[in-house]
Amino acid sequence: MKVTYLENDVLILIGPVAIIDPSGPEEYVELGEVSSGDS
Secondary structure, three states: OOEEEEOOOOOEEOOOOEEEOOOOHHHHHHHHHHHHOOO
Protein backbone atom coordinates (compact mmCIF):
# COMPACT_ATOMS: atom_id res chain seq x y z
CA MET A 1 0.00 0.00 0.00
CA LYS A 2 1.30 3.45 -0.92
CA VAL A 3 0.80 6.39 1.43
CA THR A 4 0.83 9.82 -0.15
CA TYR A 5 0.79 13.13 1.71
CA LEU A 6 -0.46 16.20 -0.15
CA GLU A 7 0.64 19.76 0.62
CA ASN A 8 -2.54 20.41 2.61
CA ASP A 9 -1.69 17.59 5.04
CA VAL A 10 -4.29 15.40 3.38
CA LEU A 11 -3.62 11.71 3.85
CA ILE A 12 -4.31 9.48 0.87
CA LEU A 13 -3.97 5.71 1.20
CA ILE A 14 -3.80 4.08 -2.21
CA GLY A 15 -4.39 0.40 -1.86
CA PRO A 16 -7.77 0.56 -1.39
CA VAL A 17 -8.07 4.33 -1.64
CA ALA A 18 -9.04 6.09 1.58
CA ILE A 19 -9.50 9.83 1.53
CA ILE A 20 -9.35 12.02 4.64
CA ASP A 21 -10.14 15.63 3.75
CA PRO A 22 -12.78 17.81 5.42
CA SER A 23 -12.51 20.65 2.88
CA GLY A 24 -13.23 18.84 -0.40
CA PRO A 25 -12.85 15.04 -0.63
CA GLU A 26 -14.38 14.76 -4.11
CA GLU A 27 -11.48 16.63 -5.70
CA TYR A 28 -8.93 14.35 -4.03
CA VAL A 29 -10.95 11.26 -4.95
CA GLU A 30 -10.52 12.25 -8.60
CA LEU A 31 -6.81 12.87 -8.11
CA GLY A 32 -6.49 9.58 -6.23
CA GLU A 33 -8.10 7.68 -9.08
CA VAL A 34 -5.74 9.26 -11.60
CA SER A 35 -2.71 8.54 -9.42
CA SER A 36 -3.89 4.98 -8.78
CA GLY A 37 -4.32 4.27 -12.47
CA ASP A 38 -1.00 5.89 -13.33
CA SER A 39 0.97 3.83 -10.83
